[in-house]
Amino acid sequence: MSGPKVLLPGATLGVMGGGQLGRMFVHAAQRMGYFTAVLDPDESSPAGRVSHHHVRADYLDEIGLATLCGHAQAITTEFENVPADALARLAQHRDVAPGAAAVAIAQDRALEKAHFVRCGVDCAPHAVVTNEEEVASVDDDLLPGILKTARLGYDGKGQARVRTRAELRAAWEQLGRADCVLEKLLPLAFECSVVVARGHDGAMVHLPVQRNLHREGILAVTEVHEGCIPDAQAHRAIAAARRIADGLDYVGVLCVEFFGLEDGSLVVNEMAPRPHNSGHWSMDAADVSQFELQVRTLAGLPLVQPRQHSAAVMLNLLGDLWFARGAAEATPDWAGVLALPGAHLHLYGKLSARKGRKMGHLTLTGPTPAAARETALAAARQLG
Numbered sequence: 001m002s003g004p005k006v007l008l009p010g011a012t013l014g015v016m017g018g019g020q021l022g023r024m025f026v027h028a029a030q031r032m033g034y035f036t037a038v039l040d041p042d043e044s045s046p047a048g049r050v051s052h053h054h055v056r057a058d059y060l061d062e063i064g065l066a067t068l069c070g071h072a073q074a075i076t077t078e079f080e081n082v083p084a085d086a087l088a089r090l091a092q093h094r095d096v097a098p099g100a101a102a103v104a105i106a107q108d109r110a111l112e113k114a115h116f117v118r119c120g121v122d123c124a125p126h127a128v129v130t131n132e133e134e135v136a137s138v139d140d141d142l143l144p145g146i147l148k149t150a151r152l153g154y155d156g157k158g159q160a161r162v163r164t165r166a167e168l169r170a171a172w173e174q175l176g177r178a179d180c181v182l183e184k185l186l187p188l189a190f191e192c193s194v195v196v197a198r199g200h201d202g203a204m205v206h207l208p209v210q211r212n213l214h215r216e217g218i219l220a221v222t223e224v225h226e227g228c229i230p231d232a233q234a235h236r237a238i239a240a241a242r243r244i245a246d247g248l249d250y251v252g253v254l255c256v257e258f259f260g261l262e263d264g265s266l267v268v269n270e271m272a273p274r275p276h277n278s279g280h281w282s283m284d285a286a287d288v289s290q291f292e293l294q295v296r297t298l299a300g301l302p303l304v305q306p307r308q309h310s311a312a313v314m315l316n317l318l319g320d321l322w323f324a325r326g327a328a329e330a331t332p333d334w335a336g337v338l339a340l341p342g343a344h345l346h347l348y349g350k351l352s353a354r355k356g357r358k359m360g361h362l363t364l365t366g367p368t369p370a371a372a373r374e375t376a377l378a379a380a381r382q383l384g
């Protein structure tokens, strides 16, 4: 970054990637009076379709990057696998947040774990495996474990659970002998995450700790309310997320995921250098959303601590729901869901549903955790 330049509404903010996270960033920026530019190769990308400018180009395309710089005064990213090199190139001409160095660390599980260790935050016992010798010599104590590709994994993809050395060997072959991290399988009591936003000047704010439930490696439900995880672990998670962001000299929104273990300890799992699915509730139940925080960090505006005003449960809407009532694709019963007080529907404008595809989410808010939960159960019943 070239310094704490403030971009006021009326300026144009750019984003690399046109998925749902980019779309919600665009909505937040436009609401505040900014113009927006999205770079994404897909003509029908969710963010491209709602942005003032859509640059249809590959992430490393020279002309595309130059065009984005022509539109936008500052540029962020919404998609973890936008090449860090593309961000480095943009940074020669424009303010870019988060920076390429931080994104490069978050894109590689081995570098990411090394960063956690450097920050003094506990993570799962693990070993980096990049060749046959390393596969053969992993510590017995890491089995049973989860083998994860170092790069390009998401939503549980690029992972295999392995119990024995033979399974480890076979899984590594199956993953194409890619550079991997083998992690010990831990006894999880719960999963949680913290969204922090850090400005050019190092000022930092955060959303409350979010409790997450995954199904088949994909986030299914997030709950956020007083007591959703034990206080001691909540405080530790927030302190750790802040240390991790400081250690990267991070500018932007960062989400850090944690495992709460059965023995009361807390270990960090991974981080995402952008807003995160588990922070979506903040659009409906906090006075400042994670996407507004992203706008503020990028534009160099003041950061204020978000205040949660309602208990919230977020349900992800996967493409499977479109096939719930038979073989043919059919739209779920939104009217039934929207009849519930406190139901907030977000659909990402994707043109077709596929099983496992994130099509949207629902936030159910209420005056108490029990009320929000009750509404979430009613919504889930409506959706069948």
Ligand code: ADP
Pocket: 124, 146, 148, 153, 154, 155, 156, 157, 183, 184, 185, 186, 187, 188, 191, 214, 217, 257, 269, 270
């Ligand atoms: P992704 O990048 O696909 O989100 P994660 O590393 O977060 O990958 O793993 C996906 C899910 O798998 C986690 O949310 C958790 O439920 C489970 N998981 C991952 N690592 C471990 C572990 N070491 N022990 C137990 N469960 C794990």
Ligand code: MG
Pocket: 155, 257, 270
């Ligand atoms: Mg994860």
